[in-house]
Amino acid sequence: MELDTKDDEYMYSGHVGCPGCGAAIAMRFTLKALGAKTIVVLPACCWSIIAGPYPQSTLKVPVIHSAFETGGAVASGVRAALDVKGDTETTVVTWAGDGGTFDIGFQALSGAVERNEDFIYVCYDNEAYMNTGVQRSSSTPYGAWTTTTPGQDWKKMRKKNIVEALVAHRIPYAATANIAFPEDLVRKVQKAKALKGSKFIHVYASCPTGWRIPSEMSVKIARMAVQTNIFPLYEVENGNKYTINYKPKEYLVREYFKLQGRFRHLTDRDLDQIQEMVNEDWEVLLRKAAERV
Amino acid sequence: MILQENPFPGVCGRVCPHPCEGVCNRREFDEAIAIHSIERFLAETAGRYDLKPILTRLAAKKQRIAIVGAGPAGLSAAYFLALLGYSCDVFEAMPEPGGVLRWGIPVYRLPLAALRSDIANIEAQNVRILTGQKIGSEFLQDAAGRYDAVFMGCGHSRTVKLGVPGEKTNAIENGLQFLGQLRQGNTIPLLGVSAVIGGGNTAIDVARSVIRCGGKAVILYRRRRRDMPAFEEEVQMGIEEGVELRELVTPLGITTDGAQYTLTLQEMKISGEDSRGRANILPDEGKTRELRVERVFKATGAEPAEDWYNPPDKTKVSLTLSHTILISPESGPALAFGGDLTNETKSVAHAVASGKQAAMALDIFFHGGMEAIVPKLAECRVGQGPSLSMEMYMEGSRRLRNTHVVSYEEINTDHFQFQPRITRPRLLKEERRTSFKEIDLKISTNLAIREAERCFNCGICNQCDNCYMFCPDIAVIREKNNNERHINYDYCKGCGLCVVECPRNAMTLREEDI
Numbered sequence: 081m082e083l084d085t086k087d088d089e090y091m092y093s094g095h096v097g098c099p100g101c102g103a104a105i106a107m108r109f110t111l112k113a114l115g116a117k118t119i120v121v122l123p124a125c126c127w128s129i130i131a132g133p134y135p136q137s138t139l140k141v142p143v144i145h146s147a148f149e150t151g152g153a154v155a156s157g158v159r160a161a162l163d164v165k166g167d168t169e170t171t172v173v174t175w176a177g178d179g180g181t182f183d184i185g186f187q188a189l190s191g192a193v194e195r196n197e198d199f200i201y202v203c204y205d206n207e208a209y210m211n212t213g214v215q216r217s218s219s220t221p222y223g224a225w226t227t228t229t230p231g232q233d234w235k236k237m238r239k240k241n242i243v244e245a246l247v248a249h250r251i252p253y254a255a256t257a258n259i260a261f262p263e264d265l266v267r268k269v270q271k272a273k274a275l276k277g278s279k280f281i282h283v284y285a286s287c288p289t290g291w292r293i294p295s296e297m298s299v300k301i302a303r304m305a306v307q308t309n310i311f312p313l314y315e316v317e318n319g320n321k322y323t324i325n326y327k328p329k330e331y332l333v334r335e336y337f338k339l340q341g342r343f344r345h346l347t348d349r350d351l352d353q354i355q356e357m358v359n360e361d362w363e364v365l366l367r368k369a370a371e372r373v
Numbered sequence: 374m375i376l377q378e379n380p381f382p383g384v385c386g387r388v389c390p391h392p393c394e395g396v397c398n399r400r401e402f403d404e405a406i407a408i409h410s411i412e413r414f415l416a417e418t419a420g421r422y423d424l425k426p427i428l429t430r431l432a433a434k435k436q437r438i439a440i441v442g443a444g445p446a447g448l449s450a451a452y453f454l455a456l457l458g459y460s461c462d463v464f465e466a467m468p469e470p471g472g473v474l475r476w477g478i479p480v481y482r483l484p485l486a487a488l489r490s491d492i493a494n495i496e497a498q499n500v501r502i503l504t505g506q507k508i509g510s511e512f513l514q515d516a517a518g519r520y521d522a523v524f525m526g527c528g529h530s531r532t533v534k535l536g537v538p539g540e541k542t543n544a545i546e547n548g549l550q551f552l553g554q555l556r557q558g559n560t561i562p563l564l565g566v567s568a569v570i571g572g573g574n575t576a577i578d579v580a581r582s583v584i585r586c587g588g589k590a591v592i593l594y595r596r597r598r599r600d601m602p603a604f605e606e607e608v609q610m611g612i613e614e615g616v617e618l619r620e621l622v623t624p625l626g627i628t629t630d631g632a633q634y635t636l637t638l639q640e641m642k643i644s645g646e647d648s649r650g651r652a653n654i655l656p657d658e659g660k661t662r663e664l665r666v667e668r669v670f671k672a673t674g675a676e677p678a679e680d681w682y683n684p685p686d687k688t689k690v691s692l693t694l695s696h697t698i699l700i701s702p703e704s705g706p707a708l709a710f711g712g713d714l715t716n717e718t719k720s721v722a723h724a725v726a727s728g729k730q731a732a733m734a735l736d737i738f739f740h741g742g743m744e745a746i747v748p749k750l751a752e753c754r755v756g757q758g759p760s761l762s763m764e765m766y767m768e769g770s771r772r773l774r775n776t777h778v779v780s781y782e783e784i785n786t787d788h789f790q791f792q793p794r795i796t797r798p799r800l801l802k803e804e805r806r807t808s809f810k811e812i813d814l815k816i817s818t819n820l821a822i823r824e825a826e827r828c829f830n831c832g833i834c835n836q837c838d839n840c841y842m843f844c845p846d847i848a849v850i851r852e853k854n855n856n857e858r859h860i861n862y863d864y865c866k867g868c869g870l871c872v873v874e875c876p877r878n879a880m881t882l883r884e885e886d887i
Contacts, residue, residue, distance in 0.1 A: 083842070093847045093861060099868035104845035262842055288868070296869030296882075299843050303787055 083266050085112040095138040097130045100295025102285035102302060104130060105259045106204045107139075107175065110283070113269035116141060117170045119162075121155045123185055124148040125177030126211040127204070151176040151185040152192030155199045171273050172199040178219035179209045182240050193249045193278035200272045200279045203242065206287035214290040221310075223354055225342045226290075234345060238357065243282050243316070250319030252277040256311065258284040260303035264313055264325055271315075284311045292341020304336045309362040314369065322369040333358050375415060376426040377764045379725055380452040380495050381445060383420070383487040386413025387813065388478055389722045390604040398831050401781040404794035406828050413813075414821040420490045428498070429767045431458040436521040436739055439464065439706070441508050444472020445721045446712025447526030448495050448502075449728025453763060454524075455498040457736045462520075463500060466507040472528050474721070476553045479578050481585070484811045510681040513705065522707040522735050526728065527682040529675035529713040535570065537624050540671075544627050544634060545570075548579040548672030555582055555809075563588030565667030568636055570624055572601040576672035577608060580616040583670075585809055590616045591666065595623040595641050600651040610812070613802045621654065625661065627669060636664045677714060684710040691743050692734070694750070695759035696727035699734055701743055709735055726760070733766050779831035779878045788839065788876035795824045834858065834879040840871035 090111035097104040103126055111118065118141045122128055128145055131138045146154040151174040159172045176185055181203035189201060208226050209215040216226040218240040229235040246254045252275050257265040265283065272279035284305055286298040293301055305311040306328055313326040334351045337343040346354075366372040375382045386409050397405035418424070438454050440447045443465035451461040469475055474488050496502060516523050532547050534540060548569065554561060563586040569579045572594035580590035592611075594601060597620045601608060612618060622638040629635070640660040643652045677683055684690060684698040692699040698715050700708040711727030713719045733753065737746045753765040756778050764771045798814040805812055816824075840858060841849040848865040849858055860871075872882045 087851075089847055091847055093864035095846070097845060099845075099866040100870050101845045101868075105843060108845070108847065259843075294869070295866075296873040298868075299870055299874050300787070 083109075083112065083262055085266055088112070088115070090114075090116065090118075090140045092138050092140070095130045095132065097126070098287075098289045098295070100286075100288040100298040101126075101130070102259050102287060102298050103127060103177075103204045103206060105299070106202075106265070106283045106285045109259070109262050109265050110173070110175075110202060110269050111139070111141065113266040114171055114173065114273055118142075119144065119158055119170055119172050121146055121151060121158060121172065121174045123151040123154070123174070123176045123180040124211075125175075125180050125204075126206070127175055127177070129211060148180055148184045150188050151180055151201065152188035152190070152197075155201070156192045156195070156197045159197055159199050174199060174201045176201070176203055177209075177211070178203060178205040178207060178242075179217045181205075182218040182242055190245075190249065193246060193251045193280065196251065196277045198276055198278070200269070200281065202269075202281045202283055204283045204285040205242075206285050206290060207239070208287075208290050210287050210290040222357065223337070223343055223346050223350060225292075225345065232345070241361075243280070246280040247316045247319050249278070251280060252318055253279040253315065254282075254319075255280070255315035256282045256284070256313055258302050258306055258311060258313060259286065260299045261306065261313060261326065268315060290342070292344075293339060297339060301336065301339055304331065304339065307331045308333045308336045309358050310336055312362065312365055314365065322365070324365065324369045324371065375412065376494070377428055377456075377769075378729075378762060380449055381491045381721065381725055382412050383416035383491045384445070384474055384483060385721055385725070386410070386416055387483050387487060388474075390606070390720065392722075398779065398781045398784055398829055399827060402784075402786055402789065402829075403791045407795050407797065407824050410795060410797055410816055411821055411825055414816055414818075416487070416491070417815065418818070425497075426494070428456060429764065429769060430456050430498075431767065433460075434458040434739070437462070437519065438522045438524065438735065439512075439516055439520040440524045440526060441512070442472060442526040442528055442712070443467075443470035443502055443504070444526055444528045444712060445474055445724035446528070446728045447472070447524060448492065448500070449725040450524045450526060450709070450711060450731050451500040451502075451728075452495045452498055453729050453732030454735065455500050456763065456767075457732060459736075461500050463502045464506045464508050464512075465502060465504045468505050470502045470504060472526075473530075476556050477549060477575070477578070479552060479582050479585075480556065480809045481581070481805070481812050482578075510679070513708070517705040520706050521739070522709065524728075524731055524735075525682060525684075525708065525710045525714060526712040526724070527677060527679075527714065529677055529719065531676050531678040532671055533674045533676050535624070535671055535673060537627065544629060545669045545671050548575050548670040549675065551670060552578055552582060555586075561586050563668070565589065565633075566591060566665075567668040567670060568593055568634075568664060568666040569670045569672055571672035571674075572596065572603060573672065573674065574603045574607060575675070577603045577611050577616070579670050579672045581607075581611045581614055582809075584614050584616060584806055588667070591664070592616060592618045593622050593624065593636075593638065593664075594618065594620055596652045596654055597621065597643070610805075614806050622662065623656075624669075633665050633667060634669055636666060636669065638662045638664055675713075682714060684714065692746060694730055694734060694746075696723060697731040697734060699731075699738070699743070699746070701738070707735065707738060729761055729763060730759075733761060733763070775832060775881070777832065777881075783878040784829055784831065785874065785876045785878075788837075788874075789829065792823075792827055794827070795820050830877045830879075832877060832879055835877070837876060839874045839876060840880060843870050843874045845870065 120143045123146050155172050155174040208220050214226050215228045221239045224235050255268045286302045288295040288298050308331045314324045333355045391409040394405040438461045440451045440463040443463045451463050454461050566589045567583045569576050569592045580592050583590040621641040625639045626637040640657045641654040642657040645653045691701045698710040709731040711731045712724045716723040734746050737749045753761045755762045800812050846864050848861040869882050872880045
């Protein structure tokens with residue numbers, strides 16, 4: 081595989097991410113696509129820990145640690161400060177988990193993109209509050225076990241469709257990406273960097289620890305999420321132009337679920353029901369992308 | 374690379390039935406790689422641009438070796454012995470080297486230019502081929518003093534007797550001789566129907582040649598089509614060209630009225646199958662048929678033309694290997710037997726294997742005696758079969774490779790796309806019927822590269838960099854030369870992602886010994 085990036089690395093080895101961490105892979109690809117002229121805004125999330133405590137840092141670019149709910153607001157401020165300095169080259173990136181995006185940081189994010197602040201907001205999605213011990217978020221998928229949805233109380237609500245929420249803001253660019261598809265991810269980050277205004281990228285980042293999967297399977301499972309249509313790769317320009325970027329192999333969703341400990345309790349009936357939900361979502365997306373009438 | 378292991382890429386790319394493709398992992402994904410097409414392409418490309426191989430050669434040795442028979446086994450033995458530093462003289466009775474490749478296999482399967490090109494490369498390695506030198510049994514005594522070893526690769530050139538009445542008269546012609554006459558450049562116009570008795574490749578070659586000479590051909594085989602030792606692809610092409618196949622018949626007698634022959638055929642019936650799945654057959658008593666034909670060819674099994682070609686009985690044999698038999702007499706040169714004389718499967722690939730094995734065995738014998746041969750050869754094995762690598766024997770880098778044979782289940786097929794195998798361009802069957810032109814045509818460079826790119830590269834790193842890309846800890850190091858990858862054990866957390874994401878199972882993960 082060859083990426084359309086330089087060989088430069090903007091991350092150091094020796095960070096404290098778990099073995100097989102999907103979020104670490106996501107960061108690595110994203111920074112390779114963005115280059116050195118980048119400032120990362122980090123609201124509370126796994127990456128707050130992975131990036132290391134001051135004066136240490138895992139990243140070779142400047143990092144601002146911020147409060148959980150402020151990803152959108154801090155990025156707006158940093159952007160404004162750079163503009164005052166006349167620095168239009170540097171890209172401001174908010175790098176937040178699903179908790180800091182779907183739940184706690186949602187109002188700041190919504191406000192920032194409503195103002196069409198010129199920054200990229202990346203949500204690396206590991207589908208729960210993993211850093212604090214696997215509590216469910218509004219990104220946790222239907223059917224999943226977490227420490228706050230234990231045993232038979234597994235999560236019975238569907239995952240929030242965050243990309244659609246952002247698309248509703250009519251921002252210039254919103255897209256999904258996945259660590260198992262680096263070329264697609266890098267292309268989308270580079271495209272976002274080149275656009276003015278608010279850009280949102282939703283990156284699927286598997287979590288071996290929280291999902292109860294073997295560390296070596298994290299990319300395989302991420303790829304499976306795309307192939308089963310659970311996490312389609314697509315992008316939306318200006319809130320209305322949909323493009324599906326990858327034609328999946330359309331494996332059955334149970335192939336994806338059976339690999340993960342967090343779904344072990346699901347029965348065949350549950351899986352059939354989930355298959356229907358996935359099919360429904362996929363049909364909706366196909367219609368939006370004008371691939372179905 | 375190929376020439377370090379096989380002196381006949383042009384020949385094998387054409388006439389080898391490519392059993393390698395039958396075990397190619399890609400077969401389970403979509404279709405096997407067309408290895409033979411690529412092999413032939415490489416041989417042709419090297420010939421076209423006059424590329425000379427850079428072969429590993431060992432220092433010159435004092436021993437001299439005589440090779441009897443310039444067929445694929447003898448020439449391979451001479452070639453590999455030359456690479457190992459020995460000077461070899463090859464004695465050939467016919468006016469040109471090649472053995473069955475020159476005088477047996479029809480030109481539509483193996484054009485003369487392709488054969489000559491491979492042989493020229495063998496001669497370029499300081500192999501002396503003495504043609505028109507018929508060797509008698511006394512040679513083994515005479516060789517003492519002149520040669521330190523003799524390799525016997527005289528092949529099977531005499532057709533086995535059928536035991537049918539009429540065989541002693543000229544009624545039944547010899548198929549191998551017929552092929553030989555054609556390859557000497559004779560044109561033999563044939564009219565009417567020719568019966569060909571047999572079910573091996575020779576029978577198919579004879580029948581297809583008969584068609585090309587203007588006749589009709591009927592193959593008479595005592596078992597079923599699927600039991601035929603002939604390569605299925607050859608049978609299929611023969612039938613396309615108009616060869617008629619009659620299964621489960623065997624000739625009982627032959628009579629003639631001067632113009633035509635009448636064959637009396639015994640019908641056979643099946644009674645179970647043997648361990649290899651071939652039909653056991655019995656005469657179906659009372660059921661006979663007659664067949665009127667213009668000519669009768671026998672193309673049944675062959676045997677050595679002279680009895681002394683055969684390896685002697687077991688008591689005198691010093692060592693029996695998979696493809697070679699070795700004898701170290703108390704006086705006189707050491708003897709090695711190879712090719713059809715020792716091989717159960719009579720194919721060019723097996724003949725080359727016997728030449729290579731004999732060359733290695735003789736080299737080991739000169740240095741360390743008979744006992745050293747088996748253990749040393751075991752170090753040069755490739756895969757799970759008897760295949761040997763000359764590169765490994767010469768201490769090449771292939772020794773460093775993991776010996777594990779990668780199975781299809783170990784390939785990460787997520788990283789491959791379905792792509793059909795190339796279809797080799799061929800003459801139309803109408804063109805095939807009327808000429809001896811080579812059937813399989815050349816493939817373009819473009820096609821050859823596309824086919825080669827389908828290869829999984831099982832177990833061999835080709836610097837795809839998946840390991841490097843997906844490492845969450847940036848603990849895979851690319852060397853500056855870009856050819857090697859290493860793990861930075863100071864930072865690797867052992868997650869195993871690189872091993873799973875390696876498309877070709879070129880990496881392994883094991884627990885550290887503490």
